[in-house]
Amino acid sequence: MKRVAFLFAIITLTALEAQAQEFSQHLYYFINGGGTAYRTVVFGYDSAATDGFEGVKWFNNEFSGGEQEYPTDNFNDNDCRMGGQAINRPTFGSGGPIDIRQKPQMDSFELKFEIDIIARGTTSARLEWDKTLIPPIIKHIFLSSGIFPSRVRLDMKTQSQFVIPVKDSSGLYDKMILRVLYNQEELGVKNTEVSSERTVIYPTIHQSGEGEYLWLEAEHTVQTSITDMMGRQIYSVKFHGNPGVNELSLSRTLLPSGMYVAEVRDVLRGVVLSRQKILVK
Numbered sequence: 001m002k003r004v005a006f007l008f009a010i011i012t013l014t015a016l017e018a019q020a021q022e023f024s025q026h027l028y029y030f031i032n033g034g035g036t037a038y039r040t041v042v043f044g045y046d047s048a049a050t051d052g053f054e055g056v057k058w059f060n061n062e063f064s065g066g067e068q069e070y071p072t073d074n075f076n077d078n079d080c081r082m083g084g085q086a087i088n089r090p091t092f093g094s095g096g097p098i099d100i101r102q103k104p105q106m107d108s109f110e111l112k113f114e115i116d117i118i119a120r121g122t123t124s125a126r127l128e129w130d131k132t133l134i135p136p137i138i139k140h141i142f143l144s145s146g147i148f149p150s151r152v153r154l155d156m157k158t159q160s161q162f163v164i165p166v167k168d169s170s171g172l173y174d175k176m177i178l179r180v181l182y183n184q185e186e187l188g189v190k191n192t193e194v195s196s197e198r199t200v201i202y203p204t205i206h207q208s209g210e211g212e213y214l215w216l217e218a219e220h221t222v223q224t225s226i227t228d229m230m231g232r233q234i235y236s237v238k239f240h241g242n243p244g245v246n247e248l249s250l251s252r253t254l255l256p257s258g259m260y261v262a263e264v265r266d267v268l269r270g271v272v273l274s275r276q277k278i279l280v281k
Contacts, residue, residue, distance in 0.1 A: 029080035108184035146175030
């Protein structure tokens with residue numbers, strides 16, 4: 001009987017040290033064209049988690065000590081860790097390999113995470129992840145620069161790699177922001193599709209200010225225009241859009257309060273991809 005109780009205690013302790021998360025995503029950091037990850041970090045959420053360091057509770061089997069803070073002087077010329085300074089989480093200190101946040105008790109929500117990168121003296125650097133592990137309830141995970149002006153580069157739901165431009169603009173990605181959208185799209189009016197292709201303008205707010213972003217599922221040369229309800233054109237731009245999130249040089253703060261119509265047209269084919277109403281308050 002004592003032996004059975006002892007074995008039960010071991011199993012219980014092991015279970016406490018190796019809890020499964022409701023959602024977690026591994027990011028693998030590669031440098032200099034290597035085929036083996038130089039660093040690995042993990043982010044995610046769980047109803048039983050806190051927003052602090054919880055030690056061996058999370059991923060102790062992969063990282064000795066689990067969710068922990070790395071020493072400040074542990075940075076070197078090449079580093080990748082989860083952080084918190086750029087998203088106003090100073091209690092996360094100098095960061096660490098894991099960030100499992102508390103899941104809000106809501107039907108839909110947004111959670112922010114921060115990745116801190118150092119890529120000095122490298123010829124190349126990239127992040128990779130398995131997008132197939134992201135559940136359908138998560139509609140988007142937007143990756144953007146944490147340095148003003150913020151640049152949304154991609155949606156982790158549709159891409160599985162980010163090549164960091166270390167030669168010309170690596171400083172923009174010393175800090176990167178991940179925005180996890182759980183069971184929700186970006187704020188804004190639902191799109192009324194004019195063609196079978198899905199193209200949506202997402203109004204979005206970043207810490208660096210307000211901006212507009214054009215979401216494309218395929219490569220297009222597009223003309224984006226915004227008119228008021230009297231038909232007067234307020235904004236128009238033509239550019240070559242890439243799959244994913246494309247930033248528009250427009251701030252909603254420059255628009256007076258009111259209702260507007262945003263239209264996206266495929267220039268080469270001469271067809272309207274999207275037309276929707278935008279309310280500016």
